[in-house]
Amino acid sequence: MLTGYNNSLNIAMQTTGEINPLFQLKVLVLSDLGLNSIPKFLFYQQQLRAIDLSHNKLKGKLPVWLLANNSQLRFLNLRNNSFTGQFLSPSYTMRNIVWLDLSINQLHGKLPDDFGDKLLSLEYLNLSGNSFKKDLPSSLGKLRNLVKLDLAFNRFSGEVPKELLVGCTMLELLRLSYNRFSGQIFTSEFNLSYLSRLELNNNRFVGRLSNVKLEIVSILDVSNNDLSGPIPSWISNVSWILAMGNNYFNGQIPCEELLSLYFVDLSQNLLSGPLPSCFDFSKITQIHLEGNNFSGLLQNFLPNSSSTLSVLNLRDNSLSGGIPLQISTVVNLRQLLLGKNQLSGLIPKTLCLLKKINIMDLSSNSFSGTVPSCFHNLTFGEVVQNYGEAVTQDGFFMTNEFTDRGYLYGVLLKKNLNLHIDTEVSGQAMINIVTKNRAGSYEGKSINLMSALDLSCPIPVTFSKLGQIESMDLSYNNLSGEIPPELANLNFLEVFNVSYNNLSGEIPTTKAQFLTFDNSSYEGNPFLCGLPIYLKMTTPENGIPLATLTISFHKTDSFNQKNPSFTPSSTPHSKPKEPPLLLYRQHQT
Template identity: 25%
Template structure:
């Protein structure tokens, strides 16, 4: 995370934040790389994910004295010797050396960059010596995740009083962390994937400026008393996934609940079998994102205040044990933009469900349930914002009477694969012009190959229609479609020959399955 020109970024700032910038994508040695030295006004240079055979290349960068942002992530660097040529870059504000192979010796070297505000050393071999960064008084964003600091980092956190963002995820930290309380300006903290346990909550509780807290997979067990974080009145995002929490204790009267906008409790079953107990979901009045996936929740979760979250925009309840029909109170969640109910045991006809009222949705995931879904998609015709619909592995059926209506949606991706008899090829497809991915596998339909579907959707790249009972000759669109790359029409009843112009029509085709048909003649 970094700040450039008054804007905050969690990774390298985008190119347009620097009028003079270069992005690199080079493998091997760079003959003529020294020509970069002529770019005397260059401020932004991104060379991440390159593998330099000649490490002396980096020394050429040292002549770019105007550089403010340098990204050398995952470039095969492994020692101070490789980057000594950077010592003249005294204007550096952003430096990313993550996913390399540096050891502790790199830390004291970095003190030569006094203007640094953002430093990313994630994914190296660091173990100790963090006190060597004490001279970087302007440092606001520090990422030390996925190293091996263990206990060695704890006493030295206080040397960074200006820090706004600290990522210590994936180290081998244990128990409480000393020095955190001194970071009074901290707004982002990630302690995920350590084994610090419940005792850490007391050391976090004084960080009154904190806006985002990640404690995923960090050994939290038993009852999680959210009131211990009550001093975090500015907290917006709380992520507690991958722990063994059995119960979340909360109250409508505490500050943290009133301001929280995102709550993640993924994979948090207390004993791996029974679901986590949530007392007052309705007590989070401004919650916009709620993720409860991969737990063992049953239908009772809806009675715990879930339907009271009228500001909710994203709800993920996938991979649970939810069953029965969808509760009608879901219609209250009119702000929902993304809803994921996949991999549960819901039943019922979608036409009679509250989903028809949720017209703000752009993404709806219903895969691997027991819903009955009309192939016309009539219940969603008023969903003008709907872009992605996944109904894989449900029962698709043909509507008896479908009124002549034009759907308001323009889908990008559609998956209706699974089982069912859909009657004639769905008419709503005639009104779609922005499709990119379509899968109707194993849905029995009447009709010929829908070449017009490819013609009308110029960015379509995947079309799967295997085992759909389609028949007739294989007619292709007239014009070339350069995005189209994946076609499966196996196990149908197509006849005649393979069109000779198939290579011209689909020049980017890399997957083609025509098996199980009645095609004759030669292969073009």
């Protein structure tokens, strides 16, 4: 046996002369030693049972000869090196090898058609983090003993062969994330009933989850696909991470003793109905339901208290009512995202009791009154990592049970060793933040480096109900967000001025009225895009004065968005300003 970790061993890379080494090793562990080339004495080893050359700087063609030279080899770990080329099957069937890890290298090409025929005894196969491409060989279905299969972060395409879904009945972990797989995987032939961790995210799978049933699942990640249909009731069997965002799931979330989860992401789907009342808030750390059509009152969803919830993302839904006072009892809340709903009423002062908050988004709602003055006391400080965040960042650890069953180091060395599989874990939801008039997406640890308070879009959409309004002047304020496109429905609007604010986004140009406003209506907003058409305005000889709406917002102003005043404000502007333009035209009131 020869071992070395963390640069603690210096070995002679060349044998002297043509003399073959007299020793025959059974176990060789040279992990994380900065090796640039494979030691020459390995060419003369023929009795090795375990080889670990992971986390080095080895390069060149993949040394398949290690398999050919050592017929009794059971364990081969070449993870995290720089090997190139294609994987070539050994010339004969390797009936002893149970563990093969070639992940995080630069291997490419198609897996050989006889892959499964030559490696029949595999229990663990990790090819993730390479550039393998094209479809998977159907011979993978012959790996009857396979327990863990990781093919993530490659360029595999086509449909997953049905032979794998039918034949590999012992699979507990199946990870196909970040490939180009397509077609249906959840068919009537799906026979992987022992799966506890299924990660299919970032592919092009279609079909319905209701076609299968998984009994005991700790991690289910099918996000960023084209799956559709209702969410099946067996989802209540998921116990740790549930990620189904960015699909086409519809209907309501089933509430059958759901959900003893630590992380749930159902964002960007077609879900509707009330928010589910069955989350276990004594465990859950992150809830992402953004971009659906959930309705109802927020107070019927929030718990009376929670010491675990750190992220609540309900943006872009149809929630109504006010922010309930019990929000202050969610003491470890870090991100509260309620923007783009139909929430109303006062912004409660109890939000100031969220001492650990670092991102709060209340934008694009119908709140009234003033912003609580206590907001200036919110520190938006750094987070102390809790269990929920560890879930999204830590690796996945293999148990001693699998080590022993695989007859790896445990049997060969007569002792137990934990083998760390540091593949990326599911459960990292992306959060969009608008800061400095720019939208950005953040996930993982980087989200804790951000601090944001978003109360933007104070131009209320309800202005679009002012059907007879003919002049609207909102210039020289501190307005931010987009110009609501619904304002294009104001058919009588002849004067519109939002100059010298902090507005962003595209200028509405879908209706004739907004096509008549010139550049002076929008100047002083450097983040607006789209160009108005300049038209010279003329005054009819015979006309009557038009109704004029002038509204001035300042940091200290309070304003009821549902009942805007039709009288000019007497509050002085921050910059000199011309009086509202008075137009004349024929109009019967």
